Amino acid sequence: MVKEPVAVKLCLVVDDSRVVRKVARRILEDLGFEVAEAGDGVEALAWVRTAMPDVVLLDWHMPVMNGLEFLRRLRQEPGGAAPKVVFCSVENDLDRIREALDEGADEYIMKPFDGDIVASKLALAGAL
Amino acid sequence: MTPPDRELIARLCAERAGLRVDPDKAYLLENRLAPVARREGFASVHEFICAVRDRDEERLIWAAVEAMSPSESAFFREPATLERIVGDLLPELARRGEPLRLWVAACGTGQEVYSLAMALEEAAAAGVPLEILASDLCERRLEKAQAGVYSQFEVQRGLSARRLVRHFEGLEDGFALSPRVRQMVRWRRVNLMDDTSRLGKFDLVLCRNLMGYLAPQARTRVMANLESALNGGGWLVLGAAEAAEGLSAGSGPPGFHSRAALAQAAA
Numbered sequence: 388m389v390k391e392p393v394a395v396k397l398c399l400v401v402d403d404s405r406v407v408r409k410v411a412r413r414i415l416e417d418l419g420f421e422v423a424e425a426g427d428g429v430e431a432l433a434w435v436r437t438a439m440p441d442v443v444l445l446d447w448h449m450p451v452m453n454g455l456e457f458l459r460r461l462r463q464e465p466g467g468a469a470p471k472v473v474f475c476s477v478e479n480d481l482d483r484i485r486e487a488l489d490e491g492a493d494e495y496i497m498k499p500f501d502g503d504i505v506a507s508k509l510a511l512a513g514a515l
Numbered sequence: 516m517t518p519p520d521r522e523l524i525a526r527l528c529a530e531r532a533g534l535r536v537d538p539d540k541a542y543l544l545e546n547r548l549a550p551v552a553r554r555e556g557f558a559s560v561h562e563f564i565c566a567v568r569d570r571d572e573e574r575l576i577w578a579a580v581e582a583m584s585p586s587e588s589a590f591f592r593e594p595a596t597l598e599r600i601v602g603d604l605l606p607e608l609a610r611r612g613e614p615l616r617l618w619v620a621a622c623g624t625g626q627e628v629y630s631l632a633m634a635l636e637e638a639a640a641a642g643v644p645l646e647i648l649a650s651d652l653c654e655r656r657l658e659k660a661q662a663g664v665y666s667q668f669e670v671q672r673g674l675s676a677r678r679l680v681r682h683f684e685g686l687e688d689g690f691a692l693s694p695r696v697r698q699m700v701r702w703r704r705v706n707l708m709d710d711t712s713r714l715g716k717f718d719l720v721l722c723r724n725l726m727g728y729l730a731p732q733a734r735t736r737v738m739a740n741l742e743s744a745l746n747g748g749g750w751l752v753l754g755a756a757e758a759a760e761g762l763s764a765g766s767g768p769p770g771f772h773s774r775a776a777l778a779q780a781a782a
Contacts, residue, residue: 479667481690485680495676497667504671511675 396441396514399423401431401457402475403449407498411444411475414502418515428452432460439466442514444496444505447476447487455490462491471514475500516545520564524548524579527567531580532652533708533733547582554578581653585728588623590674591630593723593755599768600719601634604750606642608718611748614644618714618744620707620722622649625660625700626669627723629692632699633682648714650705661702663692707737716746723770724754742781745774 398420400411405426412422423440425431427449434440443461447454454474461467474487475496484495494512496504509515521538528534536544545560552563555578567575591597608615619628628649635645651657670679670690683690705711707722720741726734741751755769 479685481680481683481685484676488676488680492676495679497671500671504668507672508676511673 395419395421397421397423397438398442398444398514399425399431399434399440399470400444401425401428401449401454402444402446403427404446407446407475411505414505415444417502418506418509428454428457428460431457432464435461435464435467435470439464440470442509442512443470443472444475445472445492447474447478447483455487458487458490458492471509471512473508473512473514516541516548516560516564520561523564523568524583527576528580528583529730529733531576531708532584532706533729533737534580534583535728535730535733536583544583548579551578551582581655584652585621585725586623586653586656587724588626589672590626590670590678592627592673593770594673596723596752596755596770597630597634599771600631600721600752601638604719604771605635605645608748608750609643612643614646615719616715616717616746617645617647617719618717618721619647619649620705620720620741621725622651622657622660623653624656625649625663626665626673627721628660628700629663629696630673631721632696633678636682636696636699645699647700648703648717649700650703650714652704652706654704657702657704661697663697664689665692666690707740708733711740711744714744716749717744718746718749719752720744720749721752723752724757726753726757742774742777745777747774749774751777 398415400408400422402408403426408424415422423434425434429451445454445458454476458472471493472491473494473496474492475498477498479497487495494508496508506515521541521544524544525536525538528536548560548563552560555563557563557566567579605615619631622628628647632647649660664686666689670683679690682693682696684693722741729737745751751772753770753772757770
């Protein structure tokens with residue numbers, strides 16, 4: 388179930404694993420997104436200050452700045468309330484998922500993921 | 516698996532459950548029947564089908580037929596349909612002030628009926644007692660549905676994270692639906708080709724995305740059964756892309772058919 392976005396949207400993939408970023412990039416490009424990558428929260432913050440993305444696919448556990456801290460800081464940036472943030476993490480404890488949602492995440496993907504799950508979650512987040 | 520093997524399975528599916536199975540789709544038959552053959556202790560699907568043919572045992576025949584029945588299931592598939600049911604249709608039906616009976620026919624592994632139950636629990640809007648019956652042809656799917664335990668993969672298809680944390684509990688290997696939602700549903704094995712009058716009458720019958728898997732004659736019979744299960748003011752809801760026989764697609768919201776419109780079409 389692949390839906391074409393009306394206009395090209397920018398998705399920032401934030402994950403310390405190059406493999407995950409590569410897999411996510413392929414799925415997101417198939418869904419019609421333009422994709423940018425960052426390896427941790429600090430890099431991601433620098434990115435959003437340059438060009439605020441429409442969607443952020445965000446890992447939780449990363450060196451330097453983790454996903455939750457990045458999310459808090461993103462929401463305080465000018466225009467930072469707008470991007471749809473979808474966590475994408477091996478963390479599958481429901482209390483942690485609730486915590487991410489309470490901090491302002493729009494959706495949550497538990498790794499491992501495939502194209503159907505990403506499409507389903509982006510649709511639920513209102514990002515497709 | 517030989518061509519006669521595949522033809523036998525296709526014939527049994529048509530005879531027992533009205534299912535349209537293409538005997539040329541060897542991969543589909545192999546995929547669906549291999550787990551059954553393993554479970555029953557056969558070395559191959561061919562051996563299993565030989566036993567089905569030679570032993571003429573009802574249990575084996577049904578194991579094959581059930582495995583071939585449609586199994587595709589996801590949470591909150593066609594969400595607009597559920598929103599319409601919970602937001603408009605049921606409050607309207609509830610105005611009569613009488614208890615409502617709902618039937619989800621061909622419920623598979625339960626995702627659809629639980630989606631309805633979750634949406635109803637969230638809305639808490641009906642204001643009258645609700646009874647939800649879910650049925651399927653396949654005993655094993657019903658067992659899974661009744662347990663209400665789903666894998667990480669399954670809970671990520673159509674189910675929002677907010678609903679996951681609201682309605683599920685984490686297990687070591689999967690997620691269990693809360694007893695609060697599970698207790699809203701009763702379960703029963705039903706072959707929609709049989710006489711279903713013993714189930715009583717319903718205000719709403721959902722049977723989405725099954726018709727396409729049925730042979731034309733079976734479709735007519737199943738439609739007649741579903742229609743006769745409706746109360747006077749009841750509604751039949753099919754898949755959004757499925758139109759009831761004889762009804763124009765524009766007769767109402769996609770997939771929704773009132774008892775009155777069905778009766779008019781049949782006249």
